[in-house]
Amino acid sequence: MAAPEGDAGIAAGTRDVSRVKGRAFEAVCLAATSAGLVAVLILLLFVAADAFRPFSADPGWGLVYFLTLVVPVLGLAGYYYLSDEPAGEVAYATAGIPVVGLLAAGAMVVLVVELITIIELFATVLAAGLALAAIALHARLRRKAALERLGVMILAPTVAIFGVPPAEVVTLLNWAAGELGAGTLVTTRVTSLRELVMMAPVLPADWILLVLSLTLPVAGGFGLLVARRRDSRRDGLAFLGGAVAVAAAGLVAGPLTGLGAEGWVIASTFTLPPLAVYVEGVLRRREGVAGLVFPVVLVGGVLLGAVLVRQLGFAAPDPWLDPAFILDVPSRTPEDAGIYPALVGSVMMMVVIVVAIFPVGVGAAIYLEEYAPSSGLAGKVVTLIEINIGNLAGVPSVVYGLLGLALFIRVVNFPTGTVIVGALAVGLLILPIVIISAQEAIRAVPDSHRQASYGMGATRWQTVRRVVLPQALPGILTGTILALGRAIGETAPLLMVGLAASVRLAPNGFFDLGAAMPRQILTWSSEFEAAFRHGVLAAGVVTLVAVLIIMNATAIVIRNKYQREA
């Protein structure tokens, strides 16, 4: 560090600007950053070591995988880094896409197994598809009838998916009428297409339904991309056909790989088409083709290692966090304990939070930024509201738990300890954060763009919808997903609304008794068997952190995508 001090320095100092303060400030900032990072890193390493127990393996096991996997992968990574950067990017993407695809497939399995059945999924997708077809047909046949089209756009999906009026609304109305002593209010309604499909006595087998309702739309989307890129409808169709054929091969391949036919359909649908499209692009551009070696080396190394380890008889580590942990239910025996119901509960709570909070939060932000009066008495009230929202973001989570208890359980009479109550309590907690981050994103859209839009004769609604929202969307989504990351780890509100310490059945609906990952981890932290506190707890924490990282990664991907398009 340069320190111009001493007698000679005085004369020099009058000419040169002293850099001591600046350098010292930089050093202090660096120290603060690294102290925080190192502390977190050490903590995570400890937890990961507890969860995976790498030292319970034979030293030979480690050596084999070091030679077959770590050395080649590191060597390849070094090569990419030093002399072929585009290939490095390709390597990163080709290894990452299947992982993200598999995670999406896992989420899909949770949804299909616990929340909706395959038949429901099929019926909904079919009904939605037909509704879309009706809208498209109307658009083609009657180009000019804009008002009529608005009606079709609202009515067609409603009739196809929910019926008229929707079954849920009928149930609610009749229940309310029954409570008031008015008897049954609604007696007839148009049955929805979805319900008709579900009433069919015989339907194709589950794996075919999955191919039709999952593979077809996903592969169709990617096929469209291929067709557009290559400017050839035939290539797009060929891609679609290939993807469907691969998925349908699950009838044979599924049982062989141990996934089952349905598992194969889901896994292949989410991993292979995106990978194929990406690889196609790489090959067509002829840029970074060397990167395609990376996944081959990765998979080859794993397989070779597995064969060698078995041949040489080295024992693998016995981690707490293994597939059985993810798929098992909690138990009094640490070895049998799993996190499945809590994982499902947390995912379902996220669904409720997104559905309940995102529209409300973003709507409030749009109103406050674009419509709310900014002057006069009304403007003062709006300012007061904004200040209060800002303060609410800092209120302790346990207070929101109490609020949830009072509001949803005592007033609305929702059953205690259910998914919906926990989700709404946590949702209230992140609502102010969503509003504030969405406001910031909307505020960041330059005013000149709005003025230009008005100058072109656009209405306020058109300006908000076509100019402001598209630009603000990446910021809004980032803020929302970061808030969801906070929501998934919240524990105090869940305790207050009575989510139980020990739940062994994953919830099937939003009004079922729920479990949640942070609540489950808290339970394990107070078990008196040490294996719970050190092993099972660590495995749970790693699972929770993994889900969090996936959510944040999604946020980054979405943001990047929209930023590029905007």
Added chain:
Amino acid sequence: MPQDTGRQFDTVSRRNFLLGTGAAGAVALAGCTQEVDDGNGDGGDDSGGGGGGDDSGGGGGSTDSDQLSGQVIIKGSSTVFPVSDTFAELFMEEHPQVNVTVDSTGSGGGFQNHFCPGESDINGASRPIKESEVEQCSSNGVEPVEFEVASDALTMAVNNDADWVDCVTPAELSQIWRDGGADMWSDVRDDWPDQEFRLFGPSSASGTYDWFSENIIGPDLRHTADHQPTEEDETIVRGIRDNAAGMGYFGYAYYASNPEQVKALEIDGGQGCTPPGLDTAKDGSYPMARPLFIYASESSLQREEVYEFMRFYLENAETDTVSEIGYVPSSAEQRDQNLAKLEEVAGR
């Protein structure tokens, strides 16, 4: 599948072609279809869109024990939690459709916040229910039914390095734990060191706290507020382990799983020093032996799944499962008494 059969069949007559493909198609399709099961398809939807949601617990009880479904909500004492949770797990192995959830909220906390408002079916308690709680329950139309399921040796523990003390009397414990009692170890006995007590114990929502206040400190005296209160017995063990002057109490099960971490004190109730343990609690020689209860709501017992679970619980409360957890199982006589009471209340 045969749909993609092409034009190469030109030489075959059209009728034969149709017959052949039709038959093959029918066979292929038959292999790819399934009967639609209504119950399965609608289950999730019903509970999701029900709107009212006032009594989701009431639902599914049915008479066929294999098809038994529904939910049983247990709250209450952290001392009883391991017992209830173990039976919940064992019961759900036989009846996988019954969702038995267990929570540890403390005996009083469970009565006040969950059981008496009618939001749980069963409440674990490490002390008998209080008059005020019975009143709160009946004002909400909840009738608690008491079952004594096990007994426990309440364990007083000190730090492993506290070599000056091995045995205390209930009177000395009262002096230490009462409000305005001794501050220093030397205040109680002269040969104990000049160190301030560091006390760790359950919170006032706990039945253990209530039992200890009532039976050891004395009904007219107050429990000291100058201690670290917690619902997590594990935290108490950790507190004592890390403090040389530490002292605390909890259910015997928690000591049985941490015997090397802290030192359990023997209690001299007038018949010599007796260590805590399952045998001394059983024969009644340990002065701090206490009964553990579960309370079931009478209306909940009318539900098939709650009744079946309670019967399972009471039958197994007499087995070694309980002693493996660290409590004294109920006697055969008590079990029969409990089962008779259950039959009577449930009206069977």
